[in-house]
Amino acid sequence: xxxxxxxxxxxxxxxxxxxxxxxxxxxxxxxxxxxxxxxxxxxxxxxxxxxxxxxxxxxxxxxxxxxxxxxxxxxxxxxxxxxxxxxxxxxxxxxxxxxxxxxxxxxxxxxxxxxxxxxxxxxxxxxxxxxxxxxxxxxxxxxxxxxxxxxxxxxxxxxxxxxxxxxxxxxxxxxxxxxxxxxxxxxxx
Amino acid sequence: xxxxxxxxxxxxxxxxxxxxxxxxxxxxxxxxxxxxxxxxxxxxxxxxxxxxxxxxxxxxxxxxxxxxxxxxxxxxxxxxxxxxxxxxxxxxxxxxxxxxxxxxxxxxxxxxxxxxxxxxxxxxxxxxxxxxxxxxxxxxxxxxxxxxxxxxxxxxxxxxxxxxxxxxxxxxxxxxxxxxxxxxxxxxxxxxxxxxxxxxxxxxxxxxxxxxxxxxxxxxxxxxxxxxxxxxxxxxxxxxxxxxxxxxxxxxxxxxxxxxxxxxxxxxxxxxxxxxxxxxxxxxxxxxxxxxxxxxxxxxxxxxxxxxxxxxxxxxxxxxxxxxxxxxxxxxxxxxxxxxxxxxxxxxxxxxxxxxxxxxxxxxxxxxxxxxxxxxxxxxxxxxxxxxxxxxxxxxxxxxxxxxxxxxxxxxxxxxxxxxxxxxxxxxxxxxxxxxxxxxxxxxxxxxxxxxxxxxxxxxxxxxxxxxxxxxxxxxxxxxxxxxxxxxxxxxxxxxxxxxxxxxxxxxxxxxxxxxxxxxxxxxxxxxxxxxxxxxxxxxxxxxxxxxxx
Ligand SMILES: Cc1cc2nc3c(=O)[nH]c(=O)nc-3n(C[C@H](O)[C@H](O)[C@H](O)COP(=O)(O)OP(=O)(O)OC[C@H]3O[C@@H](n4cnc5c(N)ncnc54)[C@H](O)[C@@H]3O)c2cc1C
Numbered sequence: 158x159x160x161x162x163x164x165x166x167x168x169x170x171x172x173x174x175x176x177x178x179x180x181x182x183x184x185x186x187x188x189x190x191x192x193x194x195x196x197x198x199x200x201x202x203x204x205x206x207x208x209x210x211x212x213x214x215x216x217x218x219x220x221x222x223x224x225x226x227x228x229x230x231x232x233x234x235x236x237x238x239x240x241x242x243x244x245x246x247x248x249x250x251x252x253x254x255x256x257x258x259x260x261x262x263x264x265x266x267x268x269x270x271x272x273x274x275x276x277x278x279x280x281x282x283x284x285x286x287x288x289x290x291x292x293x294x295x296x297x298x299x300x301x302x303x304x305x306x307x308x309x310x311x312x313x314x315x316x317x318x319x320x321x322x323x324x325x326x327x328x329x330x331x332x333x334x335x336x337x338x339x340x341x342x343x344x345x346x
Numbered sequence: 347x348x349x350x351x352x353x354x355x356x357x358x359x360x361x362x363x364x365x366x367x368x369x370x371x372x373x374x375x376x377x378x379x380x381x382x383x384x385x386x387x388x389x390x391x392x393x394x395x396x397x398x399x400x401x402x403x404x405x406x407x408x409x410x411x412x413x414x415x416x417x418x419x420x421x422x423x424x425x426x427x428x429x430x431x432x433x434x435x436x437x438x439x440x441x442x443x444x445x446x447x448x449x450x451x452x453x454x455x456x457x458x459x460x461x462x463x464x465x466x467x468x469x470x471x472x473x474x475x476x477x478x479x480x481x482x483x484x485x486x487x488x489x490x491x492x493x494x495x496x497x498x499x500x501x502x503x504x505x506x507x508x509x510x511x512x513x514x515x516x517x518x519x520x521x522x523x524x525x526x527x528x529x530x531x532x533x534x535x536x537x538x539x540x541x542x543x544x545x546x547x548x549x550x551x552x553x554x555x556x557x558x559x560x561x562x563x564x565x566x567x568x569x570x571x572x573x574x575x576x577x578x579x580x581x582x583x584x585x586x587x588x589x590x591x592x593x594x595x596x597x598x599x600x601x602x603x604x605x606x607x608x609x610x611x612x613x614x615x616x617x618x619x620x621x622x623x624x625x626x627x628x629x630x631x632x633x634x635x636x637x638x639x640x641x642x643x644x645x646x647x648x649x650x651x652x653x654x655x656x657x658x659x660x661x662x663x664x665x666x667x668x669x670x671x672x673x674x675x676x677x678x679x680x681x682x683x684x685x686x687x688x689x690x691x692x693x694x695x696x697x698x699x700x701x702x703x704x705x706x707x708x709x710x711x712x713x714x715x716x717x718x719x720x721x722x723x724x725x726x727x728x729x730x731x732x733x734x735x736x737x738x739x740x741x742x743x744x745x746x747x748x749x750x751x752x753x754x755x756x757x758x759x760x761x762x763x764x765x766x767x768x769x770x771x772x773x774x775x776x777x778x779x780x781x782x783x784x785x786x787x788x789x790x791x792x793x794x795x796x797x798x799x800x801x802x803x804x805x806x807x808x809x810x811x812x813x814x815x816x817x818x819x820x821x822x823x824x825x826x827x828x829x830x831x832x833x834x835x836x837x838x839x840x841x842x843x844x845x846x847x848x849x850x851x852x853x854x855x856x857x858x859x860x861x862x863x864x865x866x867x868x869x870x871x872x873x874x875x876x877x878x879x880x881x882x883x884x885x886x887x888x889x890x891x892x893x894x895x896x
Contacts, residue, residue, distance in 0.1 A: 180704045181712075196706050215398040217575070217746035264701045269792050275410070275752070278793045279745070281704060282691050289712060290396035290687035297395070310686070310715040313654055320523060321394050323655040326514035328642055331479045332490040333500035336664045342469065343476035343504035344435035345664045345678075345842065 166192075168249045170208060172226040175252045177207035177284040179259040181306075191248060194256035200305035205288040213293050216283055225280060228273070236262050353379040353544075354868050355859075356564045356585035358551045358600065361424020362845055363591030363832030365534040366468075366852040367859060371589075372541035373874035374860055379583060380543060381566055383550040383592070383740065384421035388531075392521035396687050399572070402520040403748040408688070409595055409741060410750070414621055414731055414757030415794040416595040416801045417688070420574075420749075421521075422547050424593065425845065426529035428519050429799075430658025431506040432680070433474045433846040435465050439669035439676070440840050446618075446728050446760075451837045453809050453818035456854075464850035469504075471876040472849070473528045477502035481509055483656025484644065485719055488631065489681035490661045491640040492784075496777045503662050503680065503843075514656050516683050537877035548578075550740050553604040554588060560827065560866070561586045567739060573747040577739070586866045587827050587859065591852075594619065594801035594834035595753065596741035598815075601805065601822070603736040612823040614815040615805055619731025619755060621798030622724050623677065623839045625767050626684065627774045628693040629719045629784035630711060639781045651716040658683055659722065659843075666773070667841055674762040677725035677770045678842050679777075684720050692793060693718075696785035703790050719784065721774045725766030727839050729803055731757045757796060800844045805834035807851075819858035820851070827862060831855050 166174070174192035183201025185193050193203055212219055226249075233250035236258065237243075245253040254262065266277040286292045288306035291299035297319040300307055315321045338346040354377040357364045364380055372378040385404055393400045405428050407420035419425040438458040445451045468474070482490065482502050490500035511526035518527050525532070539545060548569045555563040563582050570576035590597045598616035605611050636642050637649035644652065662680040669676075694702040695711045702708065734754040737743045742751030759767070771788045778784040789797065808814025811823055820835055822828040831852040833844060840847055860872040 181709045182706050197709060201709065213398060215403075215747040217744075217750065260701065260705055263704070267793065279750075282793075285691045285704070286396075286687050288709075289690045290685075292396050292398050292687060295395055295397045295400075306712070309713050311651075311654075312686075312715075315394055319394060320513075321515040321517060322513040323515065325644065326483050326652075326655050327480055328482075328484060328487040328491075328644075329480045332482075332487050332642075333494035333498070333661075335501050336499040336667075339501055339664075340435075342435060342465070342474075343501070344846075345437040345501075345667045 169223055169226040172229055172249045172251050173208060173211060173222065174203045175259060176229060176263070176280065177202040177287070179256070179263050180281050180284040181288045182256065192252050194259065196256045199309070202284045202288045205304065205306040206291060206293050207284040207287040210283050210287040210293040211280070218279065218283065225276065232262060232266065350563065351581070351583045353377050353583055353585050355379070355587045355589060355863065356381065356562070356583055357589045357591060358564070359424060359590070359592040359596070359832060360422050360530070360535065360545060361419060361426060361591060361593060361832060362530065362849045363835070363852045364424065364589065365530040365538065366849060367589045367591065367831050367856060368543050369534040369538040369541070369877055370856040370872065370874055371859065371863070371870060372538045372543040374870040374872055376863060376868055376870045378538065378543035379585070380545040381549040381551050381564070382422050382545060382547050383569060384419070384547060385571055386422040386545070386547040387427065387521055389523060389525055392523040394515065394517045394520065394523070399748065400520070405521055406749050407751065408749050409753035409755070410794050411753045411755030411757065413795040414755055415797050416753070416755065417797070417799045418593050418595055418801065422545055423530045423535060427521050427531070429845060430518055430682070431527050432503045432659045432843045433472065433506055434504055434842045436840040436842055436847045437667045437669070443673060443726065443838055445838045447810070447813045451808060451813070453807055455818050461850050461854065464853040465846060467853050467876060468846060468849040471533050471878065472506045473508070474504050474506050474846070476504050477660065482660040483514060484650060484652035485656055485683060486660025486681045488636065488640070488642060488650055488719055489721065491642055492777050493663045495640055496780050498663055498665050498777065500661050500663050503659055507657060512657055516654055516656050516658070516685065518658055519685060533877040551592065551600055552739055553600060553607065554828070555604070555607040557584060562588045562827065564588060575744045575747060586868055587829070587863050589859065590828065590830045591832040592741070593832050594804045595755065597830055597832055597834045598733050598804040599736045599741040599754065602733065608825060610824070612811065612815040614813055616733035618729040618803050618806055618813065619733070619757065619801065620727050620729045620803040620839045621731065621757065621796055622800035622802055622844060623727035623763065623766050623841070624796070624798045624800060625723045625725070625770060626682070626692070626789045626797070627721045627723065627771060627786050628789065629721065629778045629786040630696060630714050631717045631719055631784040632782055633717055635782045639783055653683065653716050653718040656683055674726045674766045675769055676841055677723055677766060679770065679774055680722045680724070682720045682722040689720070692789040692797065694787040694790050696787040702787065703793065719778070721778070723767070723770035723774065724800070724841050724843070725770050725839065726841060727763040727766060728760040729838055730760055730763065731755055731804065733804065759796065800833070802833045802836045802840070802844060803838055805830050806837045807835045808837055820855040821858070821862065827866065829855065829859050
């Protein structure tokens with residue numbers, strides 16, 4: 158079930174949400190949710206905590222976020238002009254783009270040779286991390302709270318002490334012939 | 347006026363190259379000081395946690411370069427704290443490689459036979475053991491069965507893991523909480539400190555300066571324990587001998603920064619970097635085909651769904667480690683677990699149109715994460731990495747508080763390297779897509795370049811002064827008293843995991859360093875047993891060392 162209120166945030170929040178939603182798309186939190194394009198039927202990077210993670214000082218990105226958002230909107234405005242797309246009223250230019258156009262723009266910004274590639278890759282990396290590892294929360298707590306990314310991936314829950322253990326781990330039988338030149342140390346000859 | 351501290355031997359970095367030399371020199375009677383840039387973490391510090399600031403990010407260094415990114419350890423124990431403890435020896439043909447220089451790149455004194463006694467010694471010290479199929483994780487078993495199904499062989503890889511203590515949590519990259527993984531903090535490092543060596547964490551060496559007495563002054567910054575971008579002081583230590591072991595991504599940078607004081611560096615410092623020809627391929631397996639085609643099952647319900655379970659690489663295919671094949675077409679294919687966060691973003695959706703590293707298809711692929719299988723390929727690359735001008739401090743400009751930095755390494759893969767990668771990728775696909783077992787795609791190089799956890803050769807040993815920075819005793823050409831013993835000394839890609847070879851070379855370098863120390867008036871001897879007192883390998887080693895110094 159989608160949670161949280163959409164579009165309450167500033168231009169910066171909505172723009173970054175739209176970026177995160179392009180990396181790993183989610184479901185709209187409400188029918189008038191514009192930052193999330195609604196390309197998926199369940200939680201994506203935004204609900205997984207992308208904005209919380211981006212705003213965690215340990216990432217080293219936090220102070221640059223206003224500039225990222227502004228730059229992204231500049232690129233989006235340029236993209237819209239180039240493709241003859243009309244601007245939606247009151248929406249930041251990146252948010253106004255359709256999911257396919259957001260995707261095309263992100264692909265362009267992160268492609269080899271783009272002068273700002275490293276920044277956009279880093280931003281995408283942290284959005285991805287919010288979903289696949291909840292790096293802004295302690296993992297045992299994230300799992301206990303039903304973090305959507307870790308849950309979707311089927312990440313196993315730790316024991317009560319926060320540590321993972323797997324008692325069953327092996328098919329337990331020979332499954333291939335050994336290489337004939339294996340030395341007694343178990344190494345290749 | 348403050349007096350500069352003094353020590354006999356100053357060692358930079360506490361990974362394989364640093365820990366092994368520290369132990370032998372301290373045991374031989376030298377005053378040894380080890381400066382380590384990362385924190386000193388203990389078993390209880392090792393969390394199963396992706397939270398930024400937990401052991402996972404404190405212990406790592408991820409340096410993004412231009413065309414190549416390097417992942418390494420950043421703590422006392424270096425790469426051994428975050429490694430997977432797969433410790434095979436390099437195949438015989440590797441030592442005969444010519445690589446880009448058109449003649450044998452290893453020193454003539456080193457062959458697999460001449461290195462074997464030193465490998466024995468490391469095996470004894472680290473507790474390396476062979477595995478059998480009952481040790482192997484589901485993922486390793488699946489890879490072995492797939493190799494067999496396509497008419498190939500497969501081997502459980504030798505490891506330094508205590509099988510009774512291991513809980514198969516697959517968190518070994520964040521440090522082993524269960525003391526099952528035999529890192530350097532179980533053997534060489536405690537043995538070194540027992541012999542009086544001092545290890546100082548959070549001390550990042552910046553440069554060396556030559557002293558009038560022929561010794562060296564080593565300048566360091568103290569690094570803040572939480573925000574590694576912050577410097578908390580600085581200082582210097584004088585030493586008669588310096589051993590550089592900061593890893594292949596950092597050692598050449600220290601030397602380049604020292605050039606103003608020390609004078610011209612050998613041409614090969616900061617050149618010939620190799621990423622060990624690495625690539626990763628991610629397969630999403632078809633659970634039904636695993637059961638029907640390979641005949642594997644965990645229980646009545648599940649055939650596999652076990653990507654998360656296990657202990658790093660367990661099973662490798664070595665069929666292409668065939669000495670009769672031409673160079674750049676030999677490689678090994680090793681099953682591997684790479685956890686989310688670091689690994690997931692670079693995985694591409696098999697068969698999906700571009701973009702396939704992000705977007706709706708990628709999210710669907712993450713949903714099938716339990717059915718992933720990663721295959722790590724190690725091929726023969728062309729030593730094409732070059733380090734540009736050094737950053738202001740360390741080996742990178744740090745971007746986040748921990749882990750992420752931007753470094754001066756650039757890497758433009760040649761056709762040879764690309765051929766190695768492409769052949770390995772194609773074979774993984776052939777094996778895993780046979781009869782619909784899985785769909786496979788290689789990781790993308792477009793985001794952070796090629797990617798290596800096995801940096802090598804940026805300051806390599808060799809007989810030719812133009813293409814090697816070190817002589818075959820690991821001494822820096824033209825700069826007597828400076829030795830390099832880490833992965834940067836290895837001449838080229840090894841086609842297998844390198845730590846065993848780095849460690850064996852470090853072991854082999856010690857008699858030469860002891861000789862140099864004695865020549866500088868230090869009262870040091872060589873001949874200590876393995877750190878735990880075992881001596882079965884040392885008879886051989888002492889004979890070998892004796893031959894060398896006579
Ligand atoms: C995730 C992962 C898994 C791996 N798994 C395996 C495996 O299963 N088998 C295998 O053979 N290899 C494995 N490796 C590779 C292996 O860890 C390295 O090859 C090995 O540790 C390299 O040894 P080294 O002595 O060259 O450097 P390192 O072990 O990297 O040690 C260098 C040390 O120097 C420190 N340092 C750097 N700069 C400075 C400075 N300026 N001042 C002071 N200290 C500094 C670093 O913090 C580090 O502790 C793995 C690596 C990674 C990252």
